Amino acid sequence: MEVNDIIKPENLVYHKPALLKDCTMHYCPGCSHSTVHKIVCEVIEEMGATEYAIGVAPVGCAVFAYNYIDVDMSEAAHGRAPAVATAIKRLQPDKLVFTYQGDGDLAAIGTCETIHAANRGENITIIFINNAIYGMTGGQMAPTTLLGQKTATTPYGRRVDLNGYPLAISNLLAQLDGTCFVTRQSVHSPAAVRKAKAAIRKAFENSMARKGTSVVEIIGTCNSGWKLSPVDANNWMEEHMFEKYPIGDLKNV
Amino acid sequence: MKQEIIIAGFGGQGVLSMGKILAYAGLMEDLEVTWMPSYGPEQRGGTANVTVILSDKRISSPIIDSFTTAVVLNQQSLDKFESKVKPGGVLIYDSYGIHREPTRTDITIYRVNAMEATFNLKSSKTFNMLVLGALLKACPMVKIESVLQGLKKALPERLHHLLPANEEALHLGESLIK
Amino acid sequence: MKGNEALAISAIRYGCDGYFGYPITPQSEVLETLEAEMPWETTGMVVLQAESELASINMVFGGAACGKAVFTSSSSPGLSLMQEGISYLAAAELPALVVNVMRGGPGLGTIHPSQSDYFQATKGGGHGDYHCIVLAPSSVQEMADFVWLGWDLAFKYRTPAMILSDGVIGQMMEKVVLPDQRPRRTEEEIRQQCPWALNGRKGLRKQNIVRSLELDSAKMELNNIRFQETYRTIEANEVRIEMIDTDDCDFLLVAFGSMARVCEKVKELATDDGYKVGLARPITLWPFPYEQIGAVAKHCKGIMVAELNAGQMIEDVRLAAKSTECPIVHYGRMGGIVPNPEEVYEALKAQIINK
Numbered sequence: 001m002e003v004n005d006i007i008k009p010e011n012l013v014y015h016k017p018a019l020l021k022d023c024t025m026h027y028c029p030g031c032s033h034s035t036v037h038k039i040v041c042e043v044i045e046e047m048g049a050t051e052y053a054i055g056v057a058p059v060g061c062a063v064f065a066y067n068y069i070d071v072d073m074s075e076a077a078h079g080r081a082p083a084v085a086t087a088i089k090r091l092q093p094d095k096l097v098f099t100y101q102g103d104g105d106l107a108a109i110g111t112c113e114t115i116h117a118a119n120r121g122e123n124i125t126i127i128f129i130n131n132a133i134y135g136m137t138g139g140q141m142a143p144t145t146l147l148g149q150k151t152a153t154t155p156y157g158r159r160v161d162l163n164g165y166p167l168a169i170s171n172l173l174a175q176l177d178g179t180c181f182v183t184r185q186s187v188h189s190p191a192a193v194r195k196a197k198a199a200i201r202k203a204f205e206n207s208m209a210r211k212g213t214s215v216v217e218i219i220g221t222c223n224s225g226w227k228l229s230p231v232d233a234n235n236w237m238e239e240h241m242f243e244k245y246p247i248g249d250l251k252n253v
Numbered sequence: 254m255k256q257e258i259i260i261a262g263f264g265g266q267g268v269l270s271m272g273k274i275l276a277y278a279g280l281m282e283d284l285e286v287t288w289m290p291s292y293g294p295e296q297r298g299g300t301a302n303v304t305v306i307l308s309d310k311r312i313s314s315p316i317i318d319s320f321t322t323a324v325v326l327n328q329q330s331l332d333k334f335e336s337k338v339k340p341g342g343v344l345i346y347d348s349y350g351i352h353r354e355p356t357r358t359d360i361t362i363y364r365v366n367a368m369e370a371t372f373n374l375k376s377s378k379t380f381n382m383l384v385l386g387a388l389l390k391a392c393p394m395v396k397i398e399s400v401l402q403g404l405k406k407a408l409p410e411r412l413h414h415l416l417p418a419n420e421e422a423l424h425l426g427e428s429l430i431k
Numbered sequence: 432m433k434g435n436e437a438l439a440i441s442a443i444r445y446g447c448d449g450y451f452g453y454p455i456t457p458q459s460e461v462l463e464t465l466e467a468e469m470p471w472e473t474t475g476m477v478v479l480q481a482e483s484e485l486a487s488i489n490m491v492f493g494g495a496a497c498g499k500a501v502f503t504s505s506s507s508p509g510l511s512l513m514q515e516g517i518s519y520l521a522a523a524e525l526p527a528l529v530v531n532v533m534r535g536g537p538g539l540g541t542i543h544p545s546q547s548d549y550f551q552a553t554k555g556g557g558h559g560d561y562h563c564i565v566l567a568p569s570s571v572q573e574m575a576d577f578v579w580l581g582w583d584l585a586f587k588y589r590t591p592a593m594i595l596s597d598g599v600i601g602q603m604m605e606k607v608v609l610p611d612q613r614p615r616r617t618e619e620e621i622r623q624q625c626p627w628a629l630n631g632r633k634g635l636r637k638q639n640i641v642r643s644l645e646l647d648s649a650k651m652e653l654n655n656i657r658f659q660e661t662y663r664t665i666e667a668n669e670v671r672i673e674m675i676d677t678d679d680c681d682f683l684l685v686a687f688g689s690m691a692r693v694c695e696k697v698k699e700l701a702t703d704d705g706y707k708v709g710l711a712r713p714i715t716l717w718p719f720p721y722e723q724i725g726a727v728a729k730h731c732k733g734i735m736v737a738e739l740n741a742g743q744m745i746e747d748v749r750l751a752a753k754s755t756e757c758p759i760v761h762y763g764r765m766g767g768i769v770p771n772p773e774e775v776y777e778a779l780k781a782q783i784i785n786k
Contacts, residue, residue, distance in 0.1 A: 050632055050635065051631050051632050051633045051634070051635065052631040052633075053631060053632075054497075054629050054630075054631060056493070063644055064644075066638070066640045066642065070632075070638050071631075071632060071638060072629040072630065072631055072632060072638060072639045072640070073629070073638070073639075073640055073641070074492075074493065074496045074629055074640070074641040074642070075519075075523070075640075075641060075642040075643060075644060076489065076492070076493075077489060077492070077515055077516060077519050080485070080486070080489035080492070080516070083481070083485075083486040083487075083489035083490045083492075083493065084489050084490070084492055084493035084496070085493060086479070086486075086490055086493065087449060087451065087477075087479075087489075087490035087491070087492075087493030087494040087497075087501065088493045088494070088496065088497055088629065090449065090477045090479065091448055091449050091477055091493075091494050091497050091499045091501070092497055092618075092630060092631075095630070095631055112482060112483060112485070112486070113482070113485075113486050113489070116481075116482035116486065273604065276604055280606055285605075285606060286604070286605060286606055287603060287604065287605050288603060288604035288605070289599065289602070289603045289604075290602055292456075292457055292542070292598070292602045312605075313692055313693075313695035313696040313698075313699055313772075314692045314693040314694075314695060314696035314697075314771075314772050315599065315603050315605075315689075315692055316599065316689070316692070316693055316769050316770075316771060316772075317696070317771055317772065318771030318772070318773055318774075319773070
């Protein structure tokens, strides 16, 4: 079979979503962000939402999300994405509005904006990447860092007496009357990716149906920050992260 | 024509709204007006005061320290503002609870028993209208009709049934000035 | 009508798309008036009480990114919280309106009138090299008028504009003539007038990105140069000042906002005594009217700058008069004290007229 036969549409079994731009990502090999970007693009395409989707990028590794996801996007100051998205959605109720945030952005500096946007039931989707570490600034402790986990600012492991407990913020958000769908997913296996994608689709549909705030937490790896190979990082995640942050729906109304 | 009025008393006596209605009445007569309150927590029971300026020319400072007319409704306000009335000006005070009477001789002083008169009214809430009536009798700076017009404009429609009680209080106030 | 109320109603009439704010004395009437007016029932304007000033200004950022006419209002401590967002608005070249009804600081300070945020407003305020266009109303009428002017300038130059008012102007009632209601812009109009706005890739147009991050220093410097070029254009075209009897005055008062009103009375008192006193009232505090004040400094015998602070605008007045020998003194009250005209007049006589 020639190359030209292989690339015929009828032989096509997989293709990159058109919304995922043709450029080299700055993410480390093995990072979960690229996979989540891809499924976000796929869902927008499949929903036919390219012409009305607006995303808000965080401060953190995903600050350049707009370089990869080819829809209208805004940066937000650190932690403020839910406030920015609140205004975008309220002023343009017919758009699909989502934020894409990491654990430092959403669960530390932006806790206030996150909780209040969710409590108001803003019709937005919050995609929350939890890899238990600050990737962009060089591997410091995040609010979601596990007890005993070593980071640049907890070089001997996170200690309760010094740093308090890991924050399962999605459980907290699930308690709020304003949220309609809170789920925790991962993207470390094809099956997990399919489930995560279905969750994002559901969340986006909720946003368009004005059912309230949807939160899709994705437990991800940061093999650079964790100082593990990509495969070992996946294993470490399954062994340790899933215990504190179990996969599954926390709320679905 | 330029009137510089200070109205001062306890928070809750309707000092600020009395000033507001006076300002509205000025507007009805196409005058320039400013209404500058003391604001903040003191509105809730401490002393409150408001400066109202009515003029047929552009008004410069809304904040002034000497007045053509002072309306004072408690002892602290009397102590504070007696000295700030311009020579030849007017001081009106409510006698209720006053233990130190004003002493100036270069201004016209009216002592009114507004608080006592209020006891004869249906609603004590019209106390400030009674005082306003007295003020306008002593210094006819705007017409009573303009006050009523202003009141009508300032009050939401659902409160318009209160207009007659206010008018009654205004006239009773006028009768207190002898 | 109170200054704060006039401002709120004027905003609705402009065809404002959204307001996001948090209560703080002495400006809470802005949010209260908007909530009572329920413009979402009439013009479709969004009004939202946010969880903090930080959230408010970032909601403004989100709205501005959509090309919408949005604003927030607060008082001094709230403005300190908003500086992050204002810096981001300037960096992302977004038009927005921010209102500061100043009270005395620093810290929680007082709730009474002050002008002590002059430096913060005119010299940037947040991090980075930027300016907001700063308008200083001195009457209730101007509280209403400058809402329109502020947005017009903000959209014209794609930069945040600020109304720098204070407790006197916000709480005072005066006669005011309000503009007629204008319709809000449609999405089509926004697409035409603000092609950079985030409203979805309709017709599969190219992606729009609103951003301020630029890790490539060479590119970031070019961004900075572009901002500075805009600021030079604004300085060349948008200076506004009211000059009262300054052509042949012997002495000059310089004041803005509520203090300009007090100084207008001082001028009256001085005129009654036979002195030739002029009043220069900067309306744009940035860009500052250096030229106009400098011209008066050339021929007058002394300048008094009167402010409700320890001496902030006086630095710009000194710059304006730097090529002259004209003596410049300051009269200031702080902490929420507003002086009466007599006090200021006494100071003017002691420090300038009889010097």
